[in-house]
Amino acid sequence: MGPGPHLGFATISTDTGHNSATADITWALNNIDKKSDWGWRAIHGSVQLGKKLTEAYYGSPVRYSYYSGCSTGGRQGLKEIQTSPDSFDGALIGAAAWYTSHINNYVVKLGMYNLPVTDPKHIPLALFSVLWAEVIRQCDGIDGVVDYIVSSPELCKFDYTPIRCKGSPSSSCFTDAQIGTAKKIYGDWYSSEDGRWLADGLTYSSEDQWYLYLNGTAPQAFGVEYVQNFLLNDPNWDWTTFNDSLVTYAEQHDPGNSTADQVNISPFKDRGGKIIMYHGQSDGIVPTKNSETYYNRTIDYFGGLETTTDFFRLFLIPGMQHCGLTSVGAPWNIGAASQSTTMATNMWSVPGFSDKKHDALLALVDWVENGNAVDQIVATSWNSLLNPYSGVYAQRPLCPWPKKAKYNGVGYVNAAQSWSCA
Ligand SMILES: [Ca+2]
Incomplete structure (x- = not known):
């Protein structure tokens, strides 16, 4: 939750109904309620409560609502969009493990x-x-x-x-x-x-x-x-x-009911909802192609790329591992869920570059509230993987799928302006 208030958000999170070590799933044994909480109910209830709390505190309706999550968090965001299209105006969905029954x-x-x-x-x-x-x-x-x-x-x-x-x-x-x-x-x-x-x-x-x-x-x-x-x-x-x-x-x-495989998300689109989906291309946990599969299915449902990119864009991040980090110096940080808090618990957005050109959540906000579709996001890496004070190592644009960043042929290869989306 830490990064949210820095950007002006009232923020809520949830333990999705259980407390466990990372790969411990024993809490689910014979427990229908906890399975449902993890599957969808904890997110849905938290969104509803979060809006009520915010409205009670500020004495006015919530104007916009956003989601940011990766991995299972990506799945949970997609699930909420699929089942409750009114919950969010924008969603930043990373490396989504959406196909629970399969993956x-x-x-x-x-x-x-x-x-x-x-x-x-x-x-x-x-x-x-x-x-x-x-x-x-x-x-x-x-x-x-x-x-x-x-x-x-x-x-x-x-x-x-x-x-x-x-x-x-x-x-x-x-x-x-x-x-x-x-x-x-x-x-x-x-x-x-x-x-x-x-x-x-x-x-x-x-x-x-x-x-x-x-x-x-x-x-x-x-x-x-x-x-x-x-x-x-x-x-x-x-x-x-x-x-x-x-x-x-x-x-x-x-x-x-945790599988988030529905692509009929017209109700979300019709009320102006926007999705930025991202996935590291060196992900060894949730295969990168999972996001391409969901995106391709969505394109098929909406009858083409253009009617999909109107509200939903996929950005692959070359060289990025699962949700963040890289072992090859690849620009990876876009201010997405857990990225900067992985660097240090008090970090937020993209350290040094907290603007809509570099921070995918701020780009999403600009798309939702000002109609500026996100044509690229500039990702950042630093000389020392987790230390932004070590200086920028590389920046490079990420492009809406199926476009890719292409080197212009001139200029410093680690500078964003040396690349174009093509
Ligand atoms: Ca290369």
């Missing part, structure tokens, strides 16, 4: 690609960085500028030959079995039951975050504990028995 099962599936650790197909932690370095080497320059930032992963035709073991396996090369695992991790997930698409795979340049989901002796708890406590109410469920039919079961039951 939480996907976390189990993804982990199983690399398990058990005794299997020859298993890629050990040390090889993630080998793969990452080769991805950067091959995929970086495709976007026109060699800067360690992979801005066009979709154009990279990655060749495993340079990292493939030539003789006996070693700790610095990939066997064919391990290459098979890497291809699964990058690939989309299709049902073994009926062949239908189930989930997007991870993107080239996400490897630096693979340790989060792919380095355990079991799949990550976000997946396993979802199935145990949310889906099946069976804490003894054994992840080795996972099969793809669980997605169908999750779709049918959707405990807590």
Whole structure:
């Protein structure tokens, strides 16, 4: 909540009905109320209460209402827009884990690609960085500028030959079995039951975050504990028995009504609502393509890109990890949820650049209240990752999808004015 008042907002947040460690989902076991709170009810009730409190304190109606959240917070914002179009006038939605019934099962599936650790197909932690370095080497320059930032992963035709073991396996090369695992991790997930698409795979340049989901002796708890406590109410469920039919079961039951997959958001659009969605292109937790999938579905629903960009724009952030940060110096900070508070608890907006050109929330406010559609947002990184006093390292515009920032061919490559949206 800290950043909000600095920008003049009355601000509210919620624990969504439980208090737990990050990946602990045991609170959901057999608890319909807590599942619903997490799924949608805590956000909805907090918005209603927040407006009442604000109106009581100031003695006048709330003029505008905004949302900012990332990851599960991105999902929660989308869910509220889908179910209660009057709640917000603008929403800043990051790396949304919107497809609960699919993506939480996907976390189990993804982990199983690399398990058990005794299997020859298993890629050990040390090889993630080998793969990452080769991805950067091959995929970086495709976007026109060699800067360690992979801005066009979709154009990279990655060749495993340079990292493939030539003789006996070693700790610095990939066997064919391990290459098979890497291809699964990058690939989309299709049902073994009926062949239908189930989930997007991870993107080239996400490897630096693979340790989060792919380095355990079991799949990550976000997946396993979802199935145990949310889906099946069976804490003894054994992840080795996972099969793809669980997605169908999750779709049918959707405990807590948390899946935010509706694209009929006309009521929100019709009352003037605006959405800025963003996603790091090196995200190793929520695959970047999740946002593109939701956006493409929305475009299909509204009958084209232009009728969608009227009120809803997607900004991919090259080189940014999950919700923030970067390991390649990529401009990443746009004043979005948790970004500056991750740098220091007393930081807010984009330190040194708290204006609508650099802060996505202020850009959103300007779009909603003054009709100035957001054509670019300038992202910032600093010489020391978390220290804005270390001086700006790079700034670069982010562009409304499908546009990308393109280097003008002249000028300092780390200056925003050397780039254009094209
Ligand atoms: Ca590049």
